[in-house]
């Protein structure tokens with residue numbers, strides 16, 4: 001069972017890499033980037049960044065079986081936020097809350113506690129949720145990287161590992 005905690009820590013470390021490099025990307029946002037929307041059917045840059053900053057916190061609610069209304073309430077928390085520094089801090093706080101929950105679980109809870117999202121038919125164990133959150137965060141980090149690059153930022157992929 002102790003092995004489960006090692007895997008938990010590897011997943012948390014990788015999530016932290018996404019958060020740390022995500023903070024760096026958010027801090028690169030300039031005032032003129034705020035109106036950027038690649039296409040009509042895609043999120044604007046502010047919509048993307050606000051969602052990205054809340055990914056761990058939102059997933060934490062979802063994996064604890066919060067109702068849609070509660071998730072929407074959190075989703076709206078940064079609706080007015082335009083300061084990259086505060087958005088980067090929000091991402092970090094979001095991760096800290098998530099991590100506190102994950103490390104509070106026993107190995108048995110991690111592997112066997114099964115919860116169901118309000119939108120899903122099937123449930124997932126907590127370790128499965130950890131994998132889900134990791135891919136969710138990296139999905140939006142890569143979107144943000146592309147948005148900034150498409151909007152003229154000089155970025156090198158090595159920054160995604162620093």
Ligand code: NI
Nearest residue numbers: 051055136140
């Ligand atoms: Ni998402």
